Amino acid sequence: MLKLHQWKLLALGLAANILLSANFALGDTKRWNVINWLDVISEGGAALLALVWLLLILQSRPAGRVTQWLSLGLSCIFLAGFQDWLDEFITFPDAALWDHWVESGLMPIGLGLLTLGIYHWHQEQIAINEQLRKRERLFREHRGLDFITQLNGATYLRKQLQQELSTHYHSHSSLALVFIDIDYFDDTNRRYGHQEGDRFLQALGEFILLNIRGTDLLCRYAGDRFALVLPNTGRIMAEALSAEITRALHHFAFKSRTQGESIFHTASIGIALTDSHRQDTADSLIERATIALLHAKEKRKSTLDKVA
Amino acid sequence: MSFPHSTTHDCYYFPQTWREIDTPFIYAGGWPHSLIELACARGHQEHKLLRNTGIFLQDLAHNTLQFSAAQLFQLIENILKHPAGHELAFLLCHDVFTNNAKLDNAANLHDFLELFAGHSYAISPLLSPHFHYEQERLVIYWQDNFGADLIMPFLLEMIFTALQVYTRRRAGYQLPWAFHVSHNKPAYIEQYQVHLGERVLFNARGNAVSIARTELYRQWHTSDSSIQLAQVSTIGENRHHGITTPVVRGFLHEIYHYLKTNIQHNPHLEKTAQDFGMSSASLKRKLQKHNSSFQQQFDQARKHLALDWLSKEGVTQEEIAQHLHFYDAANLRRAFKRWTGQLPGKL
Incomplete structure (x- = not known):
């Protein structure tokens, strides 16, 4: 990432160098015994931290307007701090005012620019949250993100359920957990290889996201099993939504990479709903959804056998 | 046995x-x-x-x-x-079973397991299967051949899933395997639920899979039309005709096999070292290299013998204690409790 911002860093280095040369050219160095070391450490530390923040931000962000504001602001703060620090070693004739201007002028400008940057960052984050909607709710945890689907995993699901369940129990609204499991996914993996299987799972994640509401949350539980959390949803709604997803999935013609042929899948569904009479835990809800799913699989299997 | x-x-x-x-x-x-x-x-x-x-x-x-x-x-x-x-x-x-076309000739679970047992070192080189009939069930214990230690759960998960998926594909339905593992319930329990199903027992007496014996002879779909008649025999005994490569076991497996076969001679460290052609110190070092010790291997052999004999009718705990060189049945019960965390009641 830093490569993207090499001009910004170069310009900052140049400005710091000019400042340093100007200081030495126009001022006189102080004697050792008049230097206040506490000020040296605190002012130098502040400038150094501003530099660290700048580097961290540049390393984690692509170029763009928000990055521009943030880096400009932090650069100004750094230069002001740097001049402040140099003042501890160098004295200027009383007539010279430029060092005060650098010090006291750059700081408010820098802070203003930084504020502007953070404000735009906030706006940007709202836009990104909109993108992440359906993938996360209430809290964010980047560890445990699934590599294939970029969805959250089972650990996140359990934490999420725990949190939702306590609020739902108190507000007497119901919550539905739906497991979506692909039938005979092993066969796809065996016939087309893991890479195709992974591509399918990734596409499937996106596909399910298109078919759910903004308030719902999709996680990848494990393997070919996805978990859908439907807050404030009763049985009828949960069943209707699940039916929509299975119907949509039935017509999802995934294309293999090599031959380009269509691969069709069906899915089984297991639904568990919270009950106003007892307090569920994440594990008990997951267990009930799993049992429902296994029942559905069994039923499905027998109907498939009858057809065959 | x-x-x-x-x-x-x-x-x-x-x-x-x-x-x-x-x-x-x-x-x-x-x-x-x-x-x-x-x-x-x-x-x-x-x-x-x-x-x-x-x-x-x-x-x-x-x-x-x-x-x-x-x-x-x-x-x-x-x-x-x-x-x-x-x-x-x-x-x-x-990937565990595919490279073995021989397995695809199996017409039922019994055939498959027999072929598997015969080629277990090619198919599953790190864990070897041991077959036991315990009343109505066939129990397959998995022995660590080389001292896998902390990665044992990974090896078990691998072979269990392979077994589950392969037999499901061949049989055309989900076989009612039960899985027993001696490790704790892991944090990634969802993987067990999705890939192995709900019949998994953690903190078990040993690492094993088990299945009802009635499943053994249910006919599988085979590509060729030759229908093989069910043969009644015990899996795991070498009854292979023709040329098979001689079995070269892993070091721990060989030690275990030696101790188990010679149990009536009450094998001890010095005698074992001598039979393996090395000094006691060398044997100890070698066992240590395989993350094990003589006592651990000896106990494991005795545990498996005890489990096996306990499941049979008409064998008393006193007899078992005597054959396993315990002073009396009370000592056997204590040792059994230590090995398995349970008392040796009838299973």
Whole structure:
């Protein structure tokens, strides 16, 4: 990432160098015994931290307007701090005012620019949250993100359920957990290889996201099993939504990479709903959804056998 | 497996050649290759993955390349350092059995397991299966051949999933396998639920899979029309005709087999070392290299014998205690409790 911002860093280095040369050219160095070391450490530390923040931000962000504001602001703060620090070693004739201007002028400008940057960052984050909607709710945890689907995993699901369940129990609204499991996914993996299987799972994640509401949350539980959390949803709604997803999935013609042929899948569904009479835990809800799913699989299997 | 009554005192087993943890004998082209490929495809970094294994990615193309158990243990250890590393054990199911076309000739579960037992060192080089009939069930215990230690769960997950998926495909339905593992319920329990189902028992007496004996002879779909008649025999006894390569066991397996077969001679460290052609100190060192000790192996052999005999009718605990060289039945019960966490009631 830093490569993207090499001009910004170069310009900052140049400005710091000019400042340093100007200081030495126009001022006189102080004697050792008049230097206040506490000020040296605190002012130098502040400038150094501003530099660290700048580097961290540049390393984690692509170029763009928000990055521009943030880096400009932090650069100004750094230069002001740097001049402040140099003042501890160098004295200027009383007539010279430029060092005060650098010090006291750059700081408010820098802070203003930084504020502007953070404000735009906030706006940007709202836009990104909109993108992440359906993938996360209430809290964010980047560890445990699934590599294939970029969805959250089972650990996140359990934490999420725990949190939702306590609020739902108190507000007497119901919550539905739906497991979506692909039938005979092993066969796809065996016939087309893991890479195709992974591509399918990734596409499937996106596909399910298109078919759910903004308030719902999709996680990848494990393997070919996805978990859908439907807050404030009763049985009828949960069943209707699940039916929509299975119907949509039935017509999802995934294309293999090599031959380009269509691969069709069906899915089984297991639904568990919270009950106003007892307090569920994440594990008990997951267990009930799993049992429902296994029942559905069994039923499905027998109907498939009858057809065959 | 013999009854205590029928053991004859003149059969004494002398150790055969064995393979050690650093003997290269596992072909890289099978599941090890798939494991590395899969890990790379799932965001594992190559240099972290192969660190300290002595494996180089460019060598994998060679058909003749062979890995030692130690190399594979290190590879799996590296994989488990990745936050999603546990998942891979459950995904290799198609690579463990596919390279063995012989298995595809099996017409039912019994045939399959017999073929599997006959070629277990080619198919499952790190864990060897031991077959026991316990009343209405067939129980297959999985023994650690080379001292897998902490990565044992990974190996078990791999072979269990492979077994589950392969038999489901061949039989055309989900076989009612039950899985027993001696480790604790892991944090990644969802992988067990999705890949192995709900019949998994943690903190069990041993690492085993079990199935009702009635499943053994249910006909599977076969590609050729020849329908084989059900043969009634005990799986695991070598009744293979024709040329088969002689069995070369892993070091721990050979020690275990030696101790178990010679149990009536009350084998001890000095005698065992002598029979294996080395000093007691060398044997101790070698066992240590395989993350084990003589006492551990001796106890394991006695535990399995005890489990086996306890499941049979008409064998009393006193007799078992005597055959396993315990002072009395009370001592056996204490030891059994220590080995398994349970008392040796009828199973």
